[in-house]
Amino acid sequence: MAETRHDVVGIGNAIVDVLAHADDAFLEREGLAKGTMALIDAERADALYGRMGPGIEVSGGSAANTLAGVASLGGRAAYFGKVRDDELGRIFAHDIRATGVHFPTAPATSGPGTARCLILVTPDAQRTMSTYLGACVDLGPEDVDEDTVAASAVTYLEGYLFDPPRAREAFVKAAEIARRNGRRVALSLSDPFCVDRHRDALRLFAREHVDILFANEVEILSLTGADDFQGALDMIRGTVPIAALTRSAAGSAVATADAVHEVAAAPVARVADTTGAGDLYAAGFLFGLTAGRDLATCARLGSIAAAEVISHFGARPETPLASLIHGI
Amino acid sequence: MAETRHDVVGIGNAIVDVLAHADDAFLEREGLAKGTMALIDAERADALYGRMGPGIEVSGGSAANTLAGVASLGGRAAYFGKVRDDELGRIFAHDIRATGVHFPTAPATSGPGTARCLILVTPDAQRTMSTYLGACVDLGPEDVDEDTVAASAVTYLEGYLFDPPRAREAFVKAAEIARRNGRRVALSLSDPFCVDRHRDALRLFAREHVDILFANEVEILSLTGADDFQGALDMIRGTVPIAALTRSAAGSAVATADAVHEVAAAPVARVADTTGAGDLYAAGFLFGLTAGRDLATCARLGSIAAAEVISHFGARPETPLASLIHGI
Numbered sequence: 301m302a303e304t305r306h307d308v309v310g311i312g313n314a315i316v317d318v319l320a321h322a323d324d325a326f327l328e329r330e331g332l333a334k335g336t337m338a339l340i341d342a343e344r345a346d347a348l349y350g351r352m353g354p355g356i357e358v359s360g361g362s363a364a365n366t367l368a369g370v371a372s373l374g375g376r377a378a379y380f381g382k383v384r385d386d387e388l389g390r391i392f393a394h395d396i397r398a399t400g401v402h403f404p405t406a407p408a409t410s411g412p413g414t415a416r417c418l419i420l421v422t423p424d425a426q427r428t429m430s431t432y433l434g435a436c437v438d439l440g441p442e443d444v445d446e447d448t449v450a451a452s453a454v455t456y457l458e459g460y461l462f463d464p465p466r467a468r469e470a471f472v473k474a475a476e477i478a479r480r481n482g483r484r485v486a487l488s489l490s491d492p493f494c495v496d497r498h499r500d501a502l503r504l505f506a507r508e509h510v511d512i513l514f515a516n517e518v519e520i521l522s523l524t525g526a527d528d529f530q531g532a533l534d535m536i537r538g539t540v541p542i543a544a545l546t547r548s549a550a551g552s553a554v555a556t557a558d559a560v561h562e563v564a565a566a567p568v569a570r571v572a573d574t575t576g577a578g579d580l581y582a583a584g585f586l587f588g589l590t591a592g593r594d595l596a597t598c599a600r601l602g603s604i605a606a607a608e609v610i611s612h613f614g615a616r617p618e619t620p621l622a623s624l625i626h627g628i
Numbered sequence: 629m630a631e632t633r634h635d636v637v638g639i640g641n642a643i644v645d646v647l648a649h650a651d652d653a654f655l656e657r658e659g660l661a662k663g664t665m666a667l668i669d670a671e672r673a674d675a676l677y678g679r680m681g682p683g684i685e686v687s688g689g690s691a692a693n694t695l696a697g698v699a700s701l702g703g704r705a706a707y708f709g710k711v712r713d714d715e716l717g718r719i720f721a722h723d724i725r726a727t728g729v730h731f732p733t734a735p736a737t738s739g740p741g742t743a744r745c746l747i748l749v750t751p752d753a754q755r756t757m758s759t760y761l762g763a764c765v766d767l768g769p770e771d772v773d774e775d776t777v778a779a780s781a782v783t784y785l786e787g788y789l790f791d792p793p794r795a796r797e798a799f800v801k802a803a804e805i806a807r808r809n810g811r812r813v814a815l816s817l818s819d820p821f822c823v824d825r826h827r828d829a830l831r832l833f834a835r836e837h838v839d840i841l842f843a844n845e846v847e848i849l850s851l852t853g854a855d856d857f858q859g860a861l862d863m864i865r866g867t868v869p870i871a872a873l874t875r876s877a878a879g880s881a882v883a884t885a886d887a888v889h890e891v892a893a894a895p896v897a898r899v900a901d902t903t904g905a906g907d908l909y910a911a912g913f914l915f916g917l918t919a920g921r922d923l924a925t926c927a928r929l930g931s932i933a934a935a936e937v938i939s940h941f942g943a944r945p946e947t948p949l950a951s952l953i954h955g956i
Contacts, residue, residue, distance in 0.1 A: 320726075321946070349722060350722070352726065353726045353727075354687065354696070354722070354723035354724075354726045354727050354944060355719070355722070355723060355726075356684050356685065356686045356942060357684065357685035357686070357719060358684045358685070359682065368682070386715060387714060387715040387716055387741075388715055391683070391685060394677060394678070394682070394683070395682035395683060396682075398648075398680065398681045398682045398683075399681075399682050413715075612941075613940075613941075613946075614684060616682060618649070618941075
């Protein structure tokens with residue numbers, strides 16, 4: 301097998317986040333389900349933005365956050381995702397490259413603008429997301445560079461990519477290239493509503509292509525149809541070689557056919573904003589895995605990365621994560 | 629004298645901030661003087677942005693931050709400033725209106741894009757700013773709405789407005805309307821280099837038009853040419869009715885012809901980013917003044933507002949400031 305050039309390559313919806321504080325009454329008036337992601341059109345995005353409070357703009361996108369985390373940990377990261385050649389697109393491209401991630405995808409020169417995600421953070425630090433996919437609908441298999449995938453130890457895919465129509469083809473193409481080259485494929489389920497929208501396709505894809513599955517408790521219950529966490533864990537062990545299941549403050553469980561490793565969450569003085577917790581858990585986990593660490597250590601690295609990102613506003617690390625993992 | 633419709637109306641450069649962490653070596657390589665603001669052209673802005681780390685975008689502009697602070701304290705605020713009709717301009721307009729500030733200025737429909745300020749925050753929490761003025765050069769006296777100024781208890785001007793060519797005319801027009809209507813005029817000196825660039829004009833303007841002057845220690849030394857703080861304070865007392873002089877952690881001194889009030893800084897658990905400290909001090913001070921409070925209380929309100937904004941990244945309040953001043 302050829303040497304790797306990247307530890308992880310990710311494919312995802314390339315999105316700029318707009319974060320604002322909001323109270324529960326606002327979510328209720330807007331008909332938003334707390335803690336989840338809803339897809340919205342351009343008109344609804346404008347209307348909701350007009351009513352929400354002052355925001356901060358920060359590059360986001362689930363897999364993009366993960367790859368920024370891998371780079372921040374010191375890993376070699378690459379990312380495919382589609383922006384438009386507009387101001388938000390330039391911001392997205394600058395930020396991911398400035399983090400050290402190889403980002404070769406050409407921006408769209410026509411069509412809808414760069415995607416944005418309106419994130420409302422409630423006083424309990426939960427985030428509720430409304431995403432306008434914009435230019436992400438233009439991502440297709442032509443954006444998956446075969447050489448990059450072939451040279452990456454892990455290809456990481458976000459479940460959200462099942463939403464825009466042609467991204468799924470990109471998804472399958474990347475998984476097949478990875479498999480042909482003896483590389484591993486990781487999938488994050490992203491969101492329970494996303495699982496609801498694409499359950500059968502995600503189950504099939506997981507069974508056929510996935511070596512490492514990331515999910516939180518609600519997502520794995522939704523995927524498996526199990527009644528409780530233990531049931532879901534038992535079911536998923538037969539489907540994928542490694543399942544890394546996160547349970548917020550209760551830590552995570554990593555299940556293989558042979559064993560289950562339970563790892564505590566890393567301590568956080570004050571949770572400011574849970575945006576990006578799952579994305580950064582995946583970053584730490586995959587960084588560990590590609591460095592040859594054991595699964596329990598991978599989960600600890602995931603917990604440390606997640607703890608950093610929930611301690612402040614925004615879904616990308618503020619502190620270089622490599623400085624937080626000395627001695628681990 | 630007619631009733632007021634606004635407590636404070638501000639005029640300033642309407643800017644979106646791009647904040648990123650940087651180390652001292654980076655500032656040195658880029659030839660940047662720590663803690664100050666430098667004007668840069670579009671080409672330099674692109675080059676510097678290309679080399680700096682991942683950023684967060686947040687609405688800024690010195691006077692705009694002040695007016696957002698006045699609104700956050702519960703005051704009635706208005707603002708004039710020029711953006712372009714582009715994405716950053718829409719972000720700026722949304723954020724200031726979402727804070728509750730009346731913002732009537734029409735965006736430019738041609739010419740340079742919305743202004744941006746590249747802010748590098750070093751590990752000591754100091755901020756170093758490089759500003760591309762963009763659409764701000766289009767602000768002129770035609771943007772000063774006479775009715776709004778006439779109906780505002782205080783007209784607040786940032787010294788940075790002496791940089792773009794026609795803004796100074798707007799500045800003088802606003803001051804004259806305020807004076808004719810028996811209102812007060814406040815001026816912030818903004819930055820020591822800005823004072824260096826426009827010393828004579830600022831001295832003349834202060835003497836002819838200004839009722840309340842805001843400056844930090846370096847700025848007042850630069851304006852007066854005095855050797856030490858006491859000397860500067862003595863000189864400025866003869867020039868303006870009220871001088872509010874800030875000294876970072878050493879608090880502030882408010883000087884009138886009759887008295888000097890010294891007020892301690894409000895405590896901050898951890899200073900994260902000093903961007904906006906002076907802007908928010910002015911917000912608290914003017915909120916107090918227009919509510920009829922004594923000068924020492926105005927200074928305390930300024931200190932509380934400044935303490936909030938330096939405790940996090942970005943130059944606008946995260947916590948509604950009205951919640952921090954109960955019982956004062």
